[in-house]
Amino acid sequence: MLATLGMSEQDKQAIEAFKKDVIEPSMTSLVILDFWAEWCGPCKQLTPVLEKIAADYAHKGVLLAKVNVDEQKLIASQFRVQSIPTVYAVFQGQLVADLTQFRTESQLTRALDQLLGQLPVQGEAQALEQEIEPLIAMGEEVLAAGDADRAAGLFQQILEMAPENEEVLSGLIRALVAGHHMEDAAALAASLTDDQKKHVAISRALSALAIAQEARPVDDLAGLKAEVAAQPDNHSARFELAGGLMASGDRDGAADALLHIIRADKAWNDGAARTQLLKLFEAIGLEDPWVSATRRKLSAALFG
DSSP: OOOOTTOOOOHHHHHHIIIIIITGGTTSSSSEEEEOOTHHHHHHHHHHHHHHHHHTGGGTEEEEEETTTTTOOOHHHTTTTTTSSSEEEEEEEEEEEEEOOOHHHHHHHHHHHHHHSSOOOOOOHHHHHHHHHHHHHHHHHHHHHTTTTHHHHHHHHHHHHHHOOOOHHHHHHHHHHHHTTTHOOOOHHTTHHHHHHHHHHHHHHHHHHHHHHHOOOOOTTHHHHHHHHHTTTHHHHHHHHHHHHHHHTTHHHHHHHHHHHHHOTTTTTHHHHHHHHHHHHHOOOOSSHHHHHHHHHHHHHOOO
């Protein structure tokens, strides 16, 4: 990136220092490179924002390096810096993004999140993620096999390693729901932050919790089935039947009951049947083959 041919000894030392402080760390870390000067007012306003972000993202392999353009003119000229503040992101010795246009913490964090999602940056967070990934898969396997309490125990152990990991939190909530530990599941869900609730894995867990809370067990399921058979247009009874079937673990029966209501009256009870079916999809997982097949039935019911 930086040429040294024909340079003075002082300039060569500056280049070597830059390689040590920026280029070498960038082989594994994402370096935020901030060009600034003492007389630059906007630079002084931006500095605390960059320092806070660098501290918050240190565990993800993000570093902050500052270049004073008055003291390190050579470095600034090599990067063709024409105005300040100028902020770049450097990874593996290459410029990967110009962050100069971003001045607020939210703008910069969004840009960093996007970069970290695309680049093989090696930080503590990424190392932990690689370590727990097979453990999460094991927990999901155990949960899918029907051993909810064992799955909850596994997810609880993983949570001690990664207490803010959304995939782990999701697995634990769903395992608690499957094991009928509703109070514990609800308490854990209530402890989630607003940002965590936006995560797709958490949405899935919250849908599973909502369905379990709404799907009341029916004492006389056979009697309710008989009532629905005798009164096929009684959508309230059929909706109650769907809840009872969900509570008993019969997702096929629950889906069929909800689809019957949708085919008969899409708008019934403000589209309650469709809403409940979509919650069921999210709780099971949108990538599940059963969900894919049932979504096709829903599309046919809605648009066929």
